[in-house]
Amino acid sequence: MQKEHNLSRNQKIIFDLIDKSGEPMKAYSILFNVQKKGIKAPLQVYRALDKLVEIGKIHKIESRNAFIACQNSSCQISKATAFSICESCENVSEISNSKLSKYLSNFSDDSGMKYSKYNLEFFGLCKKCKSK
């Protein structure tokens, strides 16, 4: 069961927008879309985004400076994320593969560093784009 975070007004507006869109959204595109709801300034958007990332409701696609709703109910905190990104149509989806996440969560090398978090982005061509 996913813990319900009580989102604040701005957080809820922004999460709903991203969630409904189903694809990565950029901060200023979000801003444009919520201006009619009274959110007028970039900082209001970035603050909500920061919080939503922190509690794992959304993730940042680092290579795209964009934010997508979490598609993986088991991932309550953004500490182990993996995405597949089509370099042609820019479609992004979250990968939830338990073997992969187990492998990466347990990964350690000889640096003596204990990793508490990772983010992985795979790139390629999606089915549609491949067949064009």
Place this chain on the structure above:
Amino acid sequence: MQKEHNLSRNQKIIFDLIDKSGEPMKAYSILFNVQKKGIKAPLQVYRALDKLVEIGKIHKIESRNAFIACQNSSCQISKATAFSICESCENVSEISNSKLSKYLSNFSDDSGMKYSKYNLEFFGLCKKCKSK
């Protein structure tokens, strides 16, 4: 043997700077540092960075918007990269672990997508920072 790319003048200036620094550098910090060598505009820096990334001499640390010289002689093209990042001191190093790269290069899920590239960033505390 690493193929020698004949770097152009600007590319060489910028690569040498990043390589000598041994740590991730940001574009505008690079710009500041090469102004005495006649590189005056952001675009000159970004063009060189783009090329250097393309040929694998440097990599972009996406979560930091910074660029680091490749520390892995076997990685001539930036198509399979992994980094360890200390969230306290921001030290970054490139991970070259053949098991990891094999695992990720061969990774496939049920999306039907063939991945040609990946970037992985691990986060944690480095030895030094852990012991503080």
Place this chain on the structure above:
DNA sequence: CTTATAAATGTTATATTATTACATAGCGTT
């Protein structure tokens, strides 16, 4: 050597992404 072509450069302006600083409001606990 000449011509063609691609790659790189120079320059100005501008777009996009993100944060600083400061003031105010709401909410739960004691």
Place this chain on the structure above:
DNA sequence: AACGCTATGTAATAATATAACATTTATAAG
């Protein structure tokens, strides 16, 4: 009420990155 904490509002600005256009240099072919 007094406190601490989270969230909000607003203005200004910092940091990151690209568009558009003109020119020069390197490379290769004829």
